[in-house]
Amino acid sequence: MRRSRLAAVVLLVLVAGVAPGFVSAASYTITAEDWARPRSGERVAQLPALRGLASEIATHPRTRITIRYAGGDEGLLWAEELRGWLVALGISGRRIQLRPGLESDDRIVVKTEHSGDS
Numbered sequence: 001m002r003r004s005r006l007a008a009v010v011l012l013v014l015v016a017g018v019a020p021g022f023v024s025a026a027s028y029t030i031t032a033e034d035w036a037r038p039r040s041g042e043r044v045a046q047l048p049a050l051r052g053l054a055s056e057i058a059t060h061p062r063t064r065i066t067i068r069y070a071g072g073d074e075g076l077l078w079a080e081e082l083r084g085w086l087v088a089l090g091i092s093g094r095r096i097q098l099r100p101g102l103e104s105d106d107r108i109v110v111k112t113e114h115s116g117d118s
Helices: 002-013 032-036 041-045 048-059 072-088
Strands: 023-031 064-069 096-100 107-114
Touching: 023 032, 023 048, 041 048, 041 072, 048 107, 064 072, 072 096, 072 107
Parallel strands: 064 096
Antiparallel strands: 023 107, 064 107
């Protein structure tokens, strides 16, 4: 019940769309240790980084998201799984970009951008 309520809230505050003039807003880190724990919708939504992301999206509904990850198959799989969870929680996949090249393979960094008028 709690999980479906959280998903409903996330769905209500998110709207699809990308606009020009976006500026860097914030950066959230998820460690490999945090991600290694068993995952469910509720567990993923309770990660501190994703709670911060949800709060930012509630304030700036047109936020774009870039998932930075270390290169290689393992990093790509992690980034794609995170992207899948974000989509499952109501964020349009069109707003999420995956970008390899993070120096550290023990974390993933979620960066956001939004326009000043959202």
